[in-house]
Amino acid sequence: MADPTLVNGQITDAVTQANVKVLADAPAQALGNLYQVAGHSTGLGIQNATANQQNMNTIDTGVTTQGINLIYTMPVAADARGTNEIFSGNALAEMIAQLKATLQAFKQQPTIPGAG
DSSP states (O other), X not given: OOOOXXXXXXXXXXXXXXXXXXXXXXXXXXXXXXXXXXXXXXHHHHHHHHHHHHHHHHHHHHHHHHHHHHHHHHHXXXXXXXXXXXXXXXXXXXXXXXXXXXXXXXXXXXXXXXXX
16 A cells, blocks of 8 residues: 555555556557558558559550550551642643543433433
């Protein structure tokens, strides 16, 4: 028991034991808080990584689509430019183009029933 004082010894012992219990529980509570914060931080890190991965998949899809569009349109543009350069300023090529247009015009005319 505690030394004799003006306060009852049992009260002094009860307060002392309560203080010892609080001091003894402190490391366990501190570790509990530490584990809880570490688990929460790890969970948030994994959520962020998943969200970033999903966002990158969306961006990758857009980049892939633009790249494929570029691949598909480049030969067409190059062919059109090459054809334009061949036909412009070349008298023989212009005459062939006019002849082709004339023949297509004759093909598209309706036939007259009973003629021929």
